Amino acid sequence: MPIEKIDLDLCTGCGICANSCPMDVIYWDEKAGKPYIRYPEDCAACYSCELDCPVKAVYVSPQRGRPVPHPW
């Protein structure tokens, strides 16, 4: 999966990733006050969450969650 993990030990619960994920992949766990990865296969590896995370708690792999056909 592209988005592999959010390290909840590092995560401060600022909410930026869940708020701004453009593919609607990261959601907010109200009870825990932390984000969680709800639709990892839809992550497009855009890296916004990893680049925006103030404590570097997010790791994104460049591998696609769902293979796309190639031109040849």
Add this chain to the structure above:
Amino acid sequence: MDGLVETDVLVIGGGLAGCFTAVGARSSGADVVLVDKNYVGRTGCSVYAAGMALFNPDWGDDIEAWLEQYSRVGEYVVDRSWARILLENSYDRHRDLVDWGVTFYRKDGSRGSLDPGEEPDRPFWLKSRYRHMCTLTMFGGHDKMVHARGAVLDSGCTILDRVMITDLIVEDGMIAGAVGFHVRTGEFVAIQAKATVLASGMVSFKGAGFGRHMGTGDGQAMAYRAGAEMKSMEWGGLMYCIKDCDSVIVDGPTWDTGESKDNVTNALGERFLGDEGNPGTVTLVLWPQEVHAGRGPIYHEPYGVDREAYKEEIIDYESKAEGPWITMLDRAGLDIFNDRLEQITAYVGARPGGGVKIDAGCATSLPGLYAAGDASGCGLGGAAYPAGGTGMNKAAVTGHIAGVNAAEYAGKSGAVNIDDAVIERYRDSVFGPLRRRSGFSTDHVTKRVQQTLFPYEVHMVMHEERLNAALTMVGFFRDHLLPRMRAVDLHDLRKAHEARNMVQTAEMILRSSTVRKESRGTFYREDYPDRDDENWLRWVLFKEEEGEMRLWTEPVPEDSHGDRSMPYDERYPLKYRRE
């Protein structure tokens, strides 16, 4: 009604074009609602765009030379009057970005906000190739969009994040707002507006490449369904990426200087790109031709530059632009500096420049509807992507113009008062896929579109028979899959509407392509393998009429034709490959 909103100007899409539209409309006195299916500031391609073409004669820029360059690279079907509008207004929009506090690359090598009138630095490759033609400002794509969101809020606009707009409200042939739903709460949203602006980005298909998975042609499909005239959607968009890490766009150290040919080889080890006389992505059209001739696959040769030295030059801005691609390649275990890697062209759909037809004021053919940015078909670029920074230039300038004119239109219009019963009729189309208990998954429909469009022989090396075969399949998706598509939750409902829009825009691209019976720029037809200046200095347009797509052509104005007396080989330095 769950969420009924009324406003003067509704802006759909919160990339740079949408933000400029919202601020422009608000500054003209209109109440503005800006809506996005994601989060304004982290949506669309703008987040990854790190440069804006900018014309300022005080800095030695030459607009005529730059327009010639657009015209030549775009192979003489560029809308030159639009290109001029975009460049002439670019400095004012640059000043807006400066006012918003965007961080630029400064001449002393530092990064920071610019003082008013301060000349920003130019990227190193512009200094060598395009000196004295035009400035290209550089900024961090992410940083720029944070400031754009701030400017929208500061101006007093209302932002609705996570609202997926699914259809325009059509009333007596006029556009009176739009309907959709909140992706996280499931609330039905209906926005009545005196003027509506589509700033919803490009047509793409969630394929290989980077940063384009949000652009699923939502605005183009909605406008088409509402009866708007559409323009220039046959031109395909190509990027290049590494096969074993296909989420990366490799924007290498040699690409924009035109020296990329040294890094591209075929299966025989031949450097098959000559001096095409054209920079950038237009030469990507030659890769599938090489494969088609049996000389594939295509390789990326080691850069042969010192990684650390290279880092000094470019990694910094790339990390905020086309993604942190060196990091991504590292994580995939690929070494682009020292290893030979297989690479592919990434099909990213209709090339920006095509879309909803607009006039010089960004008005579409439908009263009350405007379009800006990649959603609009203003004909910039013609048959190829003209140069770096033109996308942001177009987003900023068309956004501002659309915003100001939409506000003026709204000011002259009476209150919009759509009957509740009319609004309710849209509810079924918004939530339909969620109510089905069985049917085709949204992933299935998306994959079928990708499997049909992505093979190189469909829209990179075209032939009438194969275009028609693809159209047969897309017609089947439209008639059989879409009415039976099922969404399992709200997240999936968003994907269902995106899939519907992708099926419809795929048909637009393919049908427009059957009409253009010639080759030009990145548009290559095996059955018509030459430019045909006699018959095809024309644009392809279409609209829906009684359930059918009606297509026609219009001539490109003569000021865009270039020097017709020039010999073909000189006029068209890009040489298509034959077997």
